[in-house]
Amino acid sequence: MEKFDVVIIGAGPSGSVSASLLKKQGLNVCVLEKQHFPRFVIGESLLPYCMDILAEAELVEAVNAEKTFQFKNGAAFTWGNRYTYFDFTDKFTPGPGTTYQVRRGIFDKILIDETAKKGVTVRFGHEVLALDNQGEQAILAVKTEQGETYQVAARFVLDASGYGRVLPRLMDLETPSHLPARIAHFTHIDDNITDPDFDRNKILITTHPVHRDVWLWLIPFADNRCSIGVVGLPETLAGESEVVLKQFALEAPMLKRILANANWENEFPYRNIQGYSANVKALHGRHFALLGNAAEFLDPVFSSGVTIALHSARLASGLVVRQLNGETVDWQAEFVKPLMVGVNAFRTYVMGWYDTSFQDVIYARNPQPEIRQMISSILAGYAWDETNPFIAKSEARLSALAELCGTATQD
Known part of the structure; x- marks a missing residue:
């Protein structure tokens, strides 16, 4: 042996x-x-x-x-007509x-x-x-x-x-x-994006304009390809992956605009994963x-x-x-x-994303720079830094901050 x-x-x-x-x-x-x-x-x-x-x-x-890897320096978020981003070099x-x-x-x-x-x-x-x-x-x-x-x-x-x-x-x-069994539909597209509002150096997270517990990712690679996916509860995203993904993506104003010239049909299949x-x-x-x-x-x-x-x-x-x-x-x-x-810090913000309290923080007007740096650190993966108040007491801090931010509303 x-x-x-x-x-x-x-x-x-x-x-x-x-x-x-x-x-x-x-x-x-x-x-x-x-x-x-x-x-x-x-x-x-x-x-x-x-x-x-x-x-x-x-x-x-x-x-x-x-060379095929795309440089990444942050995360961008859009909901309706709102757009904001976090620069991961500006962190706590x-x-x-x-x-x-x-x-x-x-x-x-x-x-x-x-x-x-x-x-x-x-x-x-x-x-x-x-x-x-x-x-x-x-x-x-x-x-x-x-x-x-x-x-x-x-x-x-x-x-x-x-x-x-x-x-x-x-x-x-x-x-x-402890988390609900959600489903993700996804594929790779030839994005053909020329819109100057899109930053290839950042992942783009999109909150659906109607269903705030539904979100989409757009991950650009270095060769005119993007990974795109939609995540939500199975009852909301029921149907064939191709149909569901295109429908929800094109209902989001920014995605509809920047993907106007995208080629959705290539050798990459439409896939889904459920209860992950x-x-x-x-x-x-x-x-x-x-x-x-x-x-x-x-x-x-x-x-x-x-x-x-x-x-x-x-x-x-x-x-x-x-x-x-x-x-x-x-x-x-x-x-x-x-x-x-x-893990528990990430869990706080995942739960906060789906109950929209963290979304309210993300999309808040004129946030304090120091708080943004602390949030940026978590989004950059530094979730084990217990000197960050939003990790040490993540649930209490998020709850208080979300209350301060109030309920976000679309333009």
Whole structure:
């Protein structure tokens, strides 16, 4: 039986980052990935805090070198005739203020290829079937795409399987999300945008003019392509993805204007994903921990998925090194509690977006610059900075601020 210090399930961003960080500390690491790369996945707009973690994992130079990635320095919001934006370089928390909007197939492959170059064992087409964590080490049952099965032993296992949620399924850890089961319809278009009001350096988030709990993303890439999607409750967005997406996009004044010359018909299909929010009973157990979306996924509205995944990879990797070096690690106090600081902050603003209290803050007239900097930090991914009042007491602060802003009304 092969033996590794750490086996990582999944070769997405959290898998690559954790593998690179662990290899950097001299550990023998194996990544098992069921699919082959490149493969399509959503989550295409990164947040600046990701760049800090990618730099620590020595992966950032390869990302910077990719020419198809679109430079990103902020987030823009539109509702009816209103338009506002946040500049991520003008924020409360120190750290990178820019990042990229990426095709995840390319981005994820760059990260795992660079990780493999460091000497990490990476196996594509290998599916984890079971985990036995009762002994002194974890034993994983694995099946290749040719149907062959084998076992591998690890001193520790990290589940970075994302939406695959391998260990939560195998170990009965799944539990319903507290968030409603929303649906997203999306595709890629040739945008042909020439309108000077559109800033390609920012993701554009659009609140639907009538249904304020329905929003759309427009994520520009560097080659006249955009990812576009609409998110809402299934009963509101019932129907074929193409019909629903076009209808709601063209009902929004700014989108209708800037997409006047867009080509919606290319080789990219219309897709949808429903009930994507997820949660688990526990983030760790004997010989294992869950990273990113394998543990919990909130909502795509603030592009927090990859950021939470990378932060969990950074946290867990440091703890794994300590534990394998013989230290006693309190995973609840040192992993779960600090990780949930940011997750809960993001959750506050996701909930506030859908109940419109955070939308009222976003679209408020003449906001205070200091408050905008604090909000900008959160939108830039710095949701673990507890010196930011809007993180330390996120619910109370948002409630008070939303009341001050009053109910936003369209022009």
